[in-house]
Amino acid sequence: MLDDMYSASRPYRIITVCTGNICRSPMAELMLREAFDAAGLADVVVVDSAGTTSYEVGRPIDPRAARKLSAHRIISESHVARVWRTDWFQDRDLILALDVDHYGWLQQAASQPADLEKIRMLRSFDPAAAGRNTLELGIDDPWYGGHRDFDATWDLIHAAIPGIVEFVRAAVAGKQDDSQQVRSTS
Numbered sequence: 001m002l003d004d005m006y007s008a009s010r011p012y013r014i015i016t017v018c019t020g021n022i023c024r025s026p027m028a029e030l031m032l033r034e035a036f037d038a039a040g041l042a043d044v045v046v047v048d049s050a051g052t053t054s055y056e057v058g059r060p061i062d063p064r065a066a067r068k069l070s071a072h073r074i075i076s077e078s079h080v081a082r083v084w085r086t087d088w089f090q091d092r093d094l095i096l097a098l099d100v101d102h103y104g105w106l107q108q109a110a111s112q113p114a115d116l117e118k119i120r121m122l123r124s125f126d127p128a129a130a131g132r133n134t135l136e137l138g139i140d141d142p143w144y145g146g147h148r149d150f151d152a153t154w155d156l157i158h159a160a161i162p163g164i165v166e167f168v169r170a171a172v173a174g175k176q177d178d179s180q181q182v183r184s185t186s
Helices: 024-038 063-071 100-109 113-118 147-185
Strands: 012-018 045-051 094-097 119-121
Touching: 012 024, 012 100, 012 147, 024 045, 024 063, 024 147, 063 147, 094 100, 094 147, 100 119, 113 119
Parallel strands: 012 045, 012 094, 094 119
Antiparallel strands: none
8 A cells, every 4th residue: 555645645746847738748648647547556646737838828738639649549628728836846746848948947947956856858768768968858849840740749758658657656666665664663
């Protein structure tokens, strides 16, 4: 049984971040939810998304992103774009930037050293991207392109998902181990 740190009352929280929250970050959010469900972690992991700008706030997911997700039986109709709030640094455990500009923006917005430790490039979890410079880990905005660009976005996100799932599984297990050690010494 997982400890109270990551349970229904305090799940492990992940947020994916892009520019407008209508293409990349909602795709990553929904793909991760599906992956955590398949991994049996849906009860202890919560994933959401946001944008660094308010350009698209209140709008649905881009139809091309919805089409790509739908082709993989992932429902996206309930997505509504929203903008990042700085108080989310405190209650998110992992903050995944989809491109280098989001990564830099999040680093500048972070007010605590602990906040900086939570920020990662999503593609840093892709084994094929291991050892690459952060500047090489971005996922270009597919909004400016066509269906092929959304296919490429899917592929890049998909390649990182197993690494994210394993990272979170280890984090949750580590918290469980820490909790059991604390409980055994009290």
